[in-house]
Amino acid sequence: xxxxxxxxxxxxxxxxxxxxxxxxxxxxxxxxxxxxxxxxxxxxxxxxxxxxxxxxxxxxxxxxxxxxxxxxxxxxxxxxxxxxxxxxxxxxxxxxxxxxxxxxxxxxxxxxxxxxxxxxxxxxxxxxxxxxxxxxxxxxxxx
Numbered sequence: 001x002x003x004x005x006x007x008x009x010x011x012x013x014x015x016x017x018x019x020x021x022x023x024x025x026x027x028x029x030x031x032x033x034x035x036x037x038x039x040x041x042x043x044x045x046x047x048x049x050x051x052x053x054x055x056x057x058x059x060x061x062x063x064x065x066x067x068x069x070x071x072x073x074x075x076x077x078x079x080x081x082x083x084x085x086x087x088x089x090x091x092x093x094x095x096x097x098x099x100x101x102x103x104x105x106x107x108x109x110x111x112x113x114x115x116x117x118x119x120x121x122x123x124x125x126x127x128x129x130x131x132x133x134x135x136x137x138x139x140x141x142x143x
Contacts, residue, residue: 004062011059018052040107044100051096054089061086 022045029041065082072079 004066008059008063011062012056015052015056015059018055019049022048022052040103044104047096047100047103051093051100054093054096058086058089058093061089 026041026045029038032038032041061082065086068079068082
């Protein structure tokens, strides 16, 4: 069996599986009441779906390259342009993946900061309530 065909099919199956996974994750977030979380999930779904779809296009382009290869002698510019487009698609996929990484990291660090603030507020409130409780037990009864 042709290794190019195996690689192309594997890449196409991986892109399809990733798209399915992205859709499942997106659907799971649709019942969220947190507007910020829903907005992030929608943007992430668009980024990741676009990336997966482009990987599928690259997989098909790699498979179709066998026919473009026939033009190498007669029209080398077509061969060169074809592979430049494929390389540009791969670079675009890499840029989208990097953007997704940065956006996800930013969003998660924002949530982490919010949780740290809330935890500090809860600890302060717990200390305040504990000191109030201690003051009430230290007071003598005036009965």
